[in-house]
Amino acid sequence: MATKTFRLANGGGPLSLTPKYILPQEKRPTLSEISILASIPIIDLKEPSALVVEQISKACEEYGFFQIINHGIPVELCDKTMAVITDFFELPPEEKAPFFSTDLTKQVKLFNYFVKDGSQNKVSMWSECFSHPWHPLDDIIHLLPQNPPQYREVVAEYAKEIGVLMKRLLSLISQGLGLEKDCLEKKLGEKPILRAQGNYYPPCPDPELTLGLNVHTDLNALTIVSQTEGVTGLQVIKDGKWVAVESIPNAFVINLGDQIQVLSNGRYKSVHHRAVTNKTLKRVSLATFYAPSRDAIIGPIEDLIDEQHPAVYRKFHYSEFLDEFYKQEGTRRMVKEIFELKY
Ligand SMILES: O=C(O)CCC(=O)C(=O)O
Numbered sequence: 001m002a003t004k005t006f007r008l009a010n011g012g013g014p015l016s017l018t019p020k021y022i023l024p025q026e027k028r029p030t031l032s033e034i035s036i037l038a039s040i041p042i043i044d045l046k047e048p049s050a051l052v053v054e055q056i057s058k059a060c061e062e063y064g065f066f067q068i069i070n071h072g073i074p075v076e077l078c079d080k081t082m083a084v085i086t087d088f089f090e091l092p093p094e095e096k097a098p099f100f101s102t103d104l105t106k107q108v109k110l111f112n113y114f115v116k117d118g119s120q121n122k123v124s125m126w127s128e129c130f131s132h133p134w135h136p137l138d139d140i141i142h143l144l145p146q147n148p149p150q151y152r153e154v155v156a157e158y159a160k161e162i163g164v165l166m167k168r169l170l171s172l173i174s175q176g177l178g179l180e181k182d183c184l185e186k187k188l189g190e191k192p193i194l195r196a197q198g199n200y201y202p203p204c205p206d207p208e209l210t211l212g213l214n215v216h217t218d219l220n221a222l223t224i225v226s227q228t229e230g231v232t233g234l235q236v237i238k239d240g241k242w243v244a245v246e247s248i249p250n251a252f253v254i255n256l257g258d259q260i261q262v263l264s265n266g267r268y269k270s271v272h273h274r275a276v277t278n279k280t281l282k283r284v285s286l287a288t289f290y291a292p293s294r295d296a297i298i299g300p301i302e303d304l305i306d307e308q309h310p311a312v313y314r315k316f317h318y319s320e321f322l323d324e325f326y327k328q329e330g331t332r333r334m335v336k337e338i339f340e341l342k343y
């Protein structure tokens, strides 16, 4: 994929690797240590459903991450969606600037992540991110970009398909836990918070010095990621080592967020991951998130608690979790740990 000129909305000129982007030694990615032998499971959703349930369950226990193929969303739609997101990021800064905001409560926002170094100075991530709801779209469609001209229409079509796939995955994950098919969907509440986030990582002159996205776990329940074909960048922790997630054609990367770790009483994992940059190639990813209703009560599901498996977390309203999350902004977050029960 050719890289058009990329310029940040909030900063004018072409990106350059100034000290603002250079991480302190201990936060750098050390790319020579990435394990190339391991990779996350690839699950074919066309296989018989009992087998798929078993494979997903194993992947959720061991990795918290997997890829799916034959997921039913048309390839052309996925390609069109990635194209409109990419074109949006590659607009001139003045066209993107109206979307830029540091206000966390904004429904539609273009922003940059940062981390704090030892002296509490902000170090910017080598990326630009664009976030907005994917459902319900009617209320906010007028706030979405009009350029590229197909943005609204394509994203709306993609969102519809993602909704179907989300429900299917929640059902398969519920079954993997030995629960009713609709158990997780019900627990997550009637007004789930459904947001999408595009991440644009321009080529970086020295990927050893920066990160595209800092180490984190997703705070929501379930994430579906689509990524630029042929460019790796996402890495996940497996047995204490960083593993690169391959970029395979027509696949989605699925990962569990903190809420499923809590609901499953720690049986399924929400795993630390990060995005690294590439010296010559840009990479774009689109994450769609399924998070609980603000008023949903999240805690270990009763059926998963017994003498051998006492509750690991206390119950909380999802809104409490969000408050804690925002309090820890810019740090290496430890949000769900706050809700752990200590025996
Ligand atoms: O670029 C990626 O693949 C990582 C996306 C991600 O982790 C996120 O948006 O939470």
Ligand SMILES: [Fe+2]
Binding pocket: 216, 217, 218, 273
């Ligand atoms: Fe993530």
